[in-house]
Amino acid sequence: MRSLFSAVFSSVKILACRQSQVICRRFGGVRRYSSESSTSETRLDSAVAERFKLKRATHSVAQLYKDPNISSFISSSSSSSSTSSTPPKVVLHGWIDAAPRKLSKKLTFAILRGVQFDEGPQTIQLVQFGKEGDQTGALLSKMKQETPVCVEGTVARHEGTNEYEVKVISVTPLNHPHDLASQVRDAKEWDAKDRYLQLRTPQLQHALATRSKIAMSIRDQFIRQDNFIEVETPLLFKSTPEGAREFLVPSRANEGKFYALPQSPQQYKQLLIAGGVHRYFQIAKCFRDEDLRSDRQPEFTQVDLEMGFAGAEDVMDVVERCIIRLWREVKDIDLTAPIPRLTYLEAMSKYGIDKPDLRDAMQIIDLSKFAIATNHQDYSVFEILVYRPPAADSPIPTIAPAPEAYPTLRTPLMFTITDTNSATEWLQQCVQKFNLVFKSQSELGVIAQEIAFENDIRQGDIIYACTRQTMPFENPTPLGRQRLHVLYETGIHHSDTYSPVWIVDFPLFTPVEKSDVVSGHIEFDYDNLTATHHPFTMPALSSLPEITAAIEHDRQVDARVVIGQHYDLVLNGVEVGGGSARIHDSLLQRLILAKLLRIPNISTDPQIPDPLNPFAHLLTALEMGCPPHAGLALGFDRLCAIIVGADSIRDVIAFPKTQSGADPVVGSPSEVTDAALAVYHLNRRSSK
């Protein structure tokens, strides 16, 4: 075999001999690298021949510890001085994890990092006796870190410990790694384009393995326990007028036409329900061509489900069981069942945000019973947040900054209660800023005392005060933002508790934010509504009179009172899922699309069908005897990140995109030729 490979590579020696340097140079500008010249003249010749000498592994490292033959040998050899029994021979695969240490001319130690696919130890010490002159095989002492190897040897107890080690009979290097591979040990030190090196770290190995386990647990629950079927829906979908920006895919066969990559399988899953699929489920790829904020990816994964002949409660039941099982199976944690529920208004008034972090019980206090704010008609609720520092010298959380456009009136006031004066003074300042009107005729000091008494406000407490709308569309509210700020400054995100909550009774519609506002408050155009979640969400039955009245009188609905049958699953301040009961009555759907959301080309008179109606297929499907249905989608990447304790969803994705949407590993997106574009009937647009 050796001579064969000598022949193979004799002609290419000149290439081989400088290969090592070259790779260094390629990475040279980016980071440190070893400058030692490798003995490449002979390297390929000998090493490549070895690269295919691969015996099957008998064990993973962890499996060694579970093998009864090995443990009985180990205990017999240690209990008696006679080592008459034959040590079991094993074959292991893995990488040289740390540079081998040559202890003497004859003795070398190294650490093998096994292939990581099971629980238990991942590394084991290798011990090789043998010196340079020996021709019996490869020398461990010559091997670089990150060399993939096949090791044959016998297992012994590592002296003075309960750990095993392997006495090497032979070790075969299966490839020759460049020095770069061994030079950093922390995933974050490698360049993003060397993602495959990052992936070798235990953290990312664990993250990918756990992600796989989570998906399997979810599938087992939905498919085997709850009788769902997994159905794949098309990724070459159609451009639709809803939601975020889409990726377009030009069609070669259909000149001038485009597919769009789906933002979710929403429409297809409703069509499946119309098609008699009783319980649909899919772990689906979705796409969103948005500017990538903090922790978003242009392609992401959703656990998507829909149930026919079902409503909100059915869906929440099923999802709740899935989540509870997941935590038990993957984290060995029993979440409290049932998962508590808050209405949107409760969440907004107690926590100031629709995805409250409930790991801390701190709540916002509504002071409407004492006073209302009158400096802006829409923001009449006067509320405070009280923080009690754990000790006198604890750091005081700062004020969370307001959005740039609303610096003054949407920033909370902040007070420290130090003495009797300041116990009234804070309220005095609120009167001035928020133009408070009190419900009682009492003096300010008395009212302040009442507030303090009722809410247990003491000396040393910090008060943050602001206003909100009665049905808040500002989300988070200033105090909601402040509450999160306080929680993070006091370290809530290091807690390893899990506090899931369902948020229900969302407003069905959200008014559009006005752009040219000088009032210092965020103002909304209540005549111009968007769907809070999506246009297919069923209104609460109790909201139908308002919808009816609005349509009857050709006016817009009052967005503050129309509730939708939507539910979000929130976990530690992260929205991990959202769903709704859907509209399955086509006329109601037509009226909401056309009259309230004012989407063009939707005829409410089906006698005049509009060929441009973007939802025609869905409306027709509803008209064919579609049963009531409800569903939900879980953000799978976020769910995985929470479970593995990662800061970012990037850490649970094998090949994430950067902020600019690039994949630095393969170099996508990339240039294509004009000729390739021409095939798709396209030209480049000159940039001005």
Next chain:
Amino acid sequence: MRSLFSAVFSSVKILACRQSQVICRRFGGVRRYSSESSTSETRLDSAVAERFKLKRATHSVAQLYKDPNISSFISSSSSSSSTSSTPPKVVLHGWIDAAPRKLSKKLTFAILRGVQFDEGPQTIQLVQFGKEGDQTGALLSKMKQETPVCVEGTVARHEGTNEYEVKVISVTPLNHPHDLASQVRDAKEWDAKDRYLQLRTPQLQHALATRSKIAMSIRDQFIRQDNFIEVETPLLFKSTPEGAREFLVPSRANEGKFYALPQSPQQYKQLLIAGGVHRYFQIAKCFRDEDLRSDRQPEFTQVDLEMGFAGAEDVMDVVERCIIRLWREVKDIDLTAPIPRLTYLEAMSKYGIDKPDLRDAMQIIDLSKFAIATNHQDYSVFEILVYRPPAADSPIPTIAPAPEAYPTLRTPLMFTITDTNSATEWLQQCVQKFNLVFKSQSELGVIAQEIAFENDIRQGDIIYACTRQTMPFENPTPLGRQRLHVLYETGIHHSDTYSPVWIVDFPLFTPVEKSDVVSGHIEFDYDNLTATHHPFTMPALSSLPEITAAIEHDRQVDARVVIGQHYDLVLNGVEVGGGSARIHDSLLQRLILAKLLRIPNISTDPQIPDPLNPFAHLLTALEMGCPPHAGLALGFDRLCAIIVGADSIRDVIAFPKTQSGADPVVGSPSEVTDAALAVYHLNRRSSK
């Protein structure tokens, strides 16, 4: 509730009253529809109110038969005349499956088609007592086919049978179906745009449920039995020079740059192996923008896997176990293990194709020991196929037509052996057509006798004769095509046997077919090679000397002798999977890409890296200590189609695309505005 909805829809009566007709008209040109006018004035008012009166189902139809309470009630009520025990009350969901039959003023029968998610009966008879005057609920007799309903009732035995029926207490229609929904009962009669109606048929319900079950079984095997992890790889990939045409996705954030949708996760999975993922697996979406031949889809699904520290045998082992388990679990069939193997050359010489249908034992007979053909130097093998009609009056299979460009010399000769004359005559004709040169000096008649004797050719047999290359790149060969033609004309495809086979030892390279050929034979340019499967396939170790010699002398390799470590899984003549051991040595990979496949911008001298090198990321990953690895991809759609016995993969895909790549249900692809294109820095190209 009723009055609420009266209010809701009072304003829109005018729309509602003509809705039914309208929908008819929309479909009017396409198919039959009922012209009876519905009583829509009141329909929405009453029906919509009911649409949300949904109790949870207590059983599916099949579950009724498994419920011990029901069966004990049924047997007690039939065994004694006293029906003292209370009949169990049940709630069922489903559709009215056939138009209700009103047997008298008081008695109506109907069939309920339950929600289809478990094994067992899917339909049950409903019996309702009650007449028009009754105000106690909805009347079954008024319901159209395909009305989704919630039924409350008691279970009884259907007189004279072992089947159950439900005596209706109340039946609530949950939507009002258009007549169209009920007018055809066979999936093929509905228009493709009404896919959701097709999906309600038992065939497609079964196909989707089975597909889900197959995926789950495969995942269970790979993940839980064989320690694979499922890793999602990016769908926004990069344009590459290999293989079929890609879909491009313009990038908004990166002007002038494009993603491409992947044809397979091949490169990413090799990067995962370099990243220390030991056993990777994924049920992955893949894309191919080709003209859609017979049974292809622009987006399709692949069971994709890759194993580190592994070779071909490891992969074939794992896949074989998966397939055998699948057939046992889903079809209750034990496939013979191990799956037999044929080399490419064996398959081509015995069956004339690299994906032989082994449900029939018929083989092609190589007559090289008697004669060689000399009419074209490349096509020297003389071979025959012998068909024996089962009876004297059996139909005689015709000659399979040759490709249009090669009508004469690539069409087999066909003879019927009727008497002693014709037993020599056929060979005489072959001599003339193929310019046969015999190996013995014997007379033609003697040689014909020898051939007949050795191959048991008898009177009544049909002989098809033709030639092939010694290492055939013509695939199928004329006799391979003829064999399939004979098998299909004699009904092999109606057989329900399963004959899997591994095809191994493929040529690593395939010469390009010459275009301007007048010889009547398909001619190949042996200097111009493409990768038979893909450029990452590892050559057989025994082929390395030829590769070395070629590179050394700067010549092309002889494609007829260089074998690749590739393996295909073929089942009943369908290629269901293919894989290979990969090249994990970067220099060998560079040389093959640059010198033999002559792909531009691949430097064999890594000291001069080419910035345009499309495989730079992969080559670098190999250089970082990538272990040996091998993998495979199964065509999931084809696998599902074979298992459910569907003619086309369209029948196992929820929303397949048409031949032109369109989805008629949602109407994709569709027009987008110039403004939307501008965002992606693109213009329409005028088609002139």
